Amino acid sequence: MLVARSQTIFHTHIHKSYYLDVDHMNQTFAPKVDFFDVVQSISKALDYAFPHIVSHHVRVAYASLRISRYLRYDRQAEANCLIAGMLHDIGVLYEGHSGEDAQIDTGDDCHARIGYHLLKEDAIFGAYAPIIRDHHSFQAGVTLTEHIPIEAQIINLADMIDPLISDDLDMVEQRAVVKNKLEALLAEGFPPYMIRAYKRLILQDDFWLDLRASDLPVILKQQVKRFEIEFNAGLLVAYAQLMAHLVDFKSRFTSTHSSGVAATAEYVARIIGFSEVECIEIQAAGLLHDVGKIAIPNTILEKADKLTAEEFERVKAHAYYTNKILDVIQGIDRIKTFCAYHHEKLNACGYPYSIPGAQIPLIGRIISVADIFTALTEDRPYRKGMDEASVRSIFCDMVERGELDNRVTRVLMENYPAINHYREMAQQQAREGYTAFINRIQENQLGPTGMDRIPARLMSDTEAKPTVWEM
Ligand SMILES: [Fe+2]
Ligand SMILES: [Fe+2]
Ligand SMILES: [Fe+2]
Known part of the structure; x- marks a missing residue:
């Protein structure tokens, strides 16, 4: 992990002469953040990735919560339904499944397994991985028994x-459409007691009104007890790493x-x-800066030719989306600013805020320089990474045009070999992680009746993680 590596490598490289007039942070590090906000930032990112099914995750979370309450499961199960519901299709983003034409929940459980692999080692959300893995078990032909976490069965339903919930239908039509589907699912073998629960729910007006409400995330948040987590170095970097995976794993090029x-x-x-x-905060900002690219289709991100003016406009919006995604979490304003401004220029010719x-704070300027440096030196779909002379020349021109911070650029240029080596090492390590992730998916280590399946009611005992949330 970056934290460990950095502690061993740096002390011999720091030269006093580079010390600048640093505006040190004066707020407490490790801010306490609301766990719901952290989850919501991910569901918001998924909303940006799938604009045609906006709010899918919060609606599924809300319906799952109501089903679990109706069935009188304990508060732990309710909380699990809500959190896993908000995250459940997280695996769909892998290798480009985003954008207007992206299909989601088409039947197979591939994205459920990918979501499991994305989350199972995660320090924050690892406990929810088994639920996400099984949220399409019914479509995958698995009989729903006690071996499938009950929360996964509820989310599955x-x-x-x-997809049947539509603003175009009036309440009577809406109830009829859903009732028909529930009867079909019952005939196909979905557990009758769950079908009964949903049939009761559809009779309640407040259920429909909430589901269609524009402030559904607020309604959801009101349902749950406030639960804070401390964004210490480990959890902050874990969150940032997960978000970086979501966006980076969209494409092998990124x-x-x-x-x-x-x-x-x-x-x-x-x-x-x-x-x-x-x-550590800077590391997190580096990992998070491009998360808004989740909203940009891979056809544009991977395009080998020059982008059209329209395509470039769409790409430019990603820093705005990054800001919006992080804006959901109260207490990380500094990191949000560093990320939001990573395409701003000192001469006010940047985007999206100009x-x-x-x-632009000094750390924002550092992220900006680091982003350009990485983009120039890494391989891209349309060219190999650039050599040192070309990179130096581009930076020189950008500083001359008044775009980049001269002092930050000077630090980079005067330490070029060491920094470039460190960047290469980090990207090599990330590449190995990405390859291992792909191999795990391709090996398909978890069959529908695999050994790693655990009984639902034991979930919090067997997969205890620091942030299993109780309501
Ligand atoms: Fe879904
Ligand atoms: Fe799904
Ligand atoms: Fe960017």
């Missing part, structure tokens, strides 16, 4: 009903980009004289 930016920014920041905790340099 809510997920199959959700599968290591965020890691390269994080490593470059961290190295530059250490030379400049930022503290250990600030460097703010002048005076408003």
Whole structure:
């Protein structure tokens, strides 16, 4: 992990002469953040990825919560339904399944297995991986027994009903359409007691009104007890790493980009004289800066030819989406700013906010320089990584045009070999992680009756993670 590597490599490289006038953070590091907000930032990212089924995740979470309440499962199961519901299709993003034409929940459980692999080692969301793995078990032909987590069965049902929910139908039509589907599912073998539960729910007006409400995330948040997690170094980087995976794993061409930016920014920041905790914050910002690219279709991100003006406009919007996704989490304003401004220029010719340099914090300028450096030196779909002379020349031109911070660029240029080596190492490590992830998926280690299936009611005992959330 980046944290461990950085502690061993840097002390010999820092030269006093590079110490700049650093605006050190004066707020407490490790802010306490609301766990619901953290989850919501992911469901918001998924909304951006699938604009044609916006709010799918919060609707499935809400319906799952209501089903679990109706069936009188305990509060742990309710919480699991809500959190896993908001995350359940997280595996769909893998290798480009995003954009207007993306299919979601088409029947097979491939994305459920991918979601499991994305989350199972995760320090924050690992406990929810088995639920996500099984949320399409019924479509995959698995008989729903006690070996399938009950939360997965509930989400499975809510997920199959959700595409039928439409603002174009009046309440009577809506109830009839859903009732027909429930009867069909019953005939296909879905557990009768769950079908009965959903049939009762559809009779309740408040259920439909909530499901169609524009402030459904607020309604959801009101249903649950406030649960804070401390975004210490480990959890902050874990969150940032997961978000980086979501966006980077969309395409093998970008599968290591965020890691390269994080490593470059961290190295530059250490030379400049930022503290250990600030460097962790910078690492996190490096990992998170491009998360808004989740909203950009791969046809554009992977395009080998020059982008059209319209395509470029769409790409430019990603920093805005990054800001919106992170905006959901109260308490990480500094990181949000560093990420949101990573395409701003000192001469106010950047995007999307076109703010002048005076408003761009030093760390934001570092992320910006690190992003350009990584983009130039890594291989892209349309060219190999550039050589040192070409990179130096581009940076020289950008500084001359008043776009980049001269001092930050000087630190980078004067330490070029060491920083480039560190970036390469970080991207190599990320590449190995990506390859291992793909191999796990392709080996398909978890068959429908695989050994790693666990009885639902034991889930919180057997897969205890620091953030299993109780309501
Ligand atoms: Fe799904
Ligand atoms: Fe879904
Ligand atoms: Fe970017």
